Amino acid sequence: MRLSSAIVATPAPVRQVHPGPVLEMSATRIVAALEGFRAAFPGVRPFYATKCNTHPGVLSTLHGAGSGFEVASVQEIDLLTEAGVQPYDMLFSNPVRAREQTARAAAAGVYRFSVDSFEEVRRVAEEAPGSCVYARLSSGPEDSVVPSEGKFGVDVPQAVSLLVQARELGLTPYGITFHMGSQSLDPAALRRPLHDVAAVLERLLQVGIRLQMVDIGGGFPARYDEPVPPLAEFGRAAAEGLALLPYPVEVFAEPGRALVAEAGTFRCRVIGVAERPSGWWAHTDLGVFHGLMEVLESGGNLRYPIHDTRRARLRRAFHLTGPTCDSQDTFARDVLLSADLREGDELLVGSAGAYTSVYASRFNGFAPPRVVMI
Numbered sequence: 029m030r031l032s033s034a035i036v037a038t039p040a041p042v043r044q045v046h047p048g049p050v051l052e053m054s055a056t057r058i059v060a061a062l063e064g065f066r067a068a069f070p071g072v073r074p075f076y077a078t079k080c081n082t083h084p085g086v087l088s089t090l091h092g093a094g095s096g097f098e099v100a101s102v103q104e105i106d107l108l109t110e111a112g113v114q115p116y117d118m119l120f121s122n123p124v125r126a127r128e129q130t131a132r133a134a135a136a137g138v139y140r141f142s143v144d145s146f147e148e149v150r151r152v153a154e155e156a157p158g159s160c161v162y163a164r165l166s167s168g169p170e171d172s173v174v175p176s177e178g179k180f181g182v183d184v185p186q187a188v189s190l191l192v193q194a195r196e197l198g199l200t201p202y203g204i205t206f207h208m209g210s211q212s213l214d215p216a217a218l219r220r221p222l223h224d225v226a227a228v229l230e231r232l233l234q235v236g237i238r239l240q241m242v243d244i245g246g247g248f249p250a251r252y253d254e255p256v257p258p259l260a261e262f263g264r265a266a267a268e269g270l271a272l273l274p275y276p277v278e279v280f281a282e283p284g285r286a287l288v289a290e291a292g293t294f295r296c297r298v299i300g301v302a303e304r305p306s307g308w309w310a311h312t313d314l315g316v317f318h319g320l321m322e323v324l325e326s327g328g329n330l331r332y333p334i335h336d337t338r339r340a341r342l343r344r345a346f347h348l349t350g351p352t353c354d355s356q357d358t359f360a361r362d363v364l365l366s367a368d369l370r371e372g373d374e375l376l377v378g379s380a381g382a383y384t385s386v387y388a389s390r391f392n393g394f395a396p397p398r399v400v401m402i
């Protein structure tokens with residue numbers, strides 16, 4: 029006997045199977061961002077920071093448009109190899125690697141490795157003899173929305189010593205790099221590290237070492253809900269710093285966010301709306317653990333542009349939170365949306381192409397978002 033049949037007064041609503049959150053990546057916008065980067069940094073060779081968004085369509089779009097790639101693991105090298113990227117178009121910029129990572133990268137044909145410790149120089153000499161190394165400088169205090177924690181990098185004297193040690197161990201002292209912290213809002217942040225780069229080059233000249241390459245790293249900003257300084261201002265700051273070097277070098281950069289963030293839009297669904305003493309809440313099938321982790325990393329300072337497709341004239345402020353029961357799942361506060369927002373409405377989260385899908389987990393059982401190229 030079906031007990032429930034007696035109390036069902038109205039037919040159940042028709043259930044449509046919703047595909048769940050989707051991250052749409054525009055190939056056209058990725059290529060436009062790469063062109064924009066090249067225009068802002070004439071003569072600088074971009075190596076896209078693979079970790080930012082590893083979707084095969086993103087990688088092959090950038091490869092097709094002529095970008096090189098910065099990697100941090102053998103797994104990223106494998107992904108790139110599948111996308112048709114050659115190992116000589118990759119830089120291994122993670123300064124401390126498990127030794128088998130270095131060995132396998134070298135076996136795959138990657139020949140340039142960053143270092144910031146004597147131990148790592150020794151490991152590279154053992155696992156990838158004869159390869160090229162570039163030293164990572166620390167970049168000091170910074171004004172960036174998603175700061176690095178000051179983990180990596182050495183000072184000028186130590187960078188010099190590392191590259192001298194590299195030569196003694198049969199490696200090629202190849203270059204120098206730094207990374208100013210992600211979503212930098214201050215072009216002047218390039219000044220001090222480039223000053224240090226010049227000092228390293230000068231001191232190395234005195235011991236007969238000339239470097240081939242300077243890598244100005246990543247950290248260049250993308251636009252979220254507010255304007256950011258144009259990339260051209262970062263390009264000018266870089267050019268000013270590079271003009272102080274004692275001799276000409278090849279110049280590389282490792283933009284991640286600046287190439288893919290604005291090309292991505294999340295489409296997600298409102299699963300419920302609730303009025304609580306703390307305000308109006310919209311619960312969505314997308315949250316911090318399924319793509320919007322950078323909201324936590326930036327302490328809420330990274331604010332995605334968010335719209336709903338209802339587009340009602342009457343607006344109401346909503347707090348937006350994901351589908352899990354974790355209290356850290358809230359990804360935006362006081363966002364003005366249609367006042368009559370309701371279950372089933374679609375939300376668009378813009379500038380979502382960088383550091384989103386790659387951070388997504390299966391937390392609480394919810395699947396990570398699908399990524400599609402458009």
Ligand SMILES: *Cc1c(COP(=O)(O)O)cnc(C)c1O
Nearest residue numbers: 077121210246247282283284285
């Ligand atoms: C993550 C990373 C980048 C890219 O940083 P963005 O802020 O996305 O431009 C570049 N270089 C290194 C070494 C990195 O770790």
